[in-house]
Amino acid sequence: MTHTLFLAWQEPKSRSWFPIGRLTFDGGQYKFVYINGAQDAQQEHGFQPLHxxxxxxKEYTSVELFPLFANRLMRPSRPDYEAYVEWMNIPQHQDDPIAILSRNGGRKATDTFEMFPCPEPDAHGFYHIHFFSHGLRHLPECSVNRIGELQPNEQLYLANEFQNPYDSRALTLCTLDHHILGYCPRYLAADALDLLRENPKLIHVHAERVNPAPTPLQFRLLCNMTAEWPQDFRPFSGREYQPIALDSQLQANAIM
Incomplete structure (x- = not known):
């Protein structure tokens, strides 16, 4: 089975996000290609290819994880590594690099990149997506306190901030008693919003794990989204997620 992660870049001034690359691993080899979102970022904000x-x-291949991504992993030798894996609720002995990057997003304080997985359906056609609530540092203390009161598997509700001046597709995570507990990651918002408009019952979000202070806020609330996508729907299948290398090869073949 091939696992797929996307790499996104945030332009520092406008804070606009662009998917720029795709990392895959088939169990023996890693591959990285740029996707069309990188060209969009280049045209709109001067994005430059990574060193x-x-x-x-070009398609890049390696039997070892590329340093750009390996440097986003905590060393297992660190004394706090077990607690780190526990924050992400990754089962024992399943803490491989792809699993960790899928949960922690590969975020670093020194750059504006983030990684996210491309989900695959289970045997029943359901997609299960784990993510940490975003934007907690922008919320009032009462919201953070409410997270600490969540019950195991408590249901959360998605609400569209269609008047949000920065992102009209922003989806907040809310409790039944109307507390906002952060945001659904932007990379999920577009597909999730389309499904919600079609049928709100197609998506369910639950609080899977609450990591109490002093856990960093970006790891405080782990959510589990279950989505029943139509058979003809594929997540992250838009033009911006298609490989540039593939597009270039198709154009070359057409010319020949």
């Missing part, structure tokens, strides 16, 4: 991957139209 590790200097050519936009």
């Amino acid at each position: 590790s991957f200097p050519e936009l139209t």
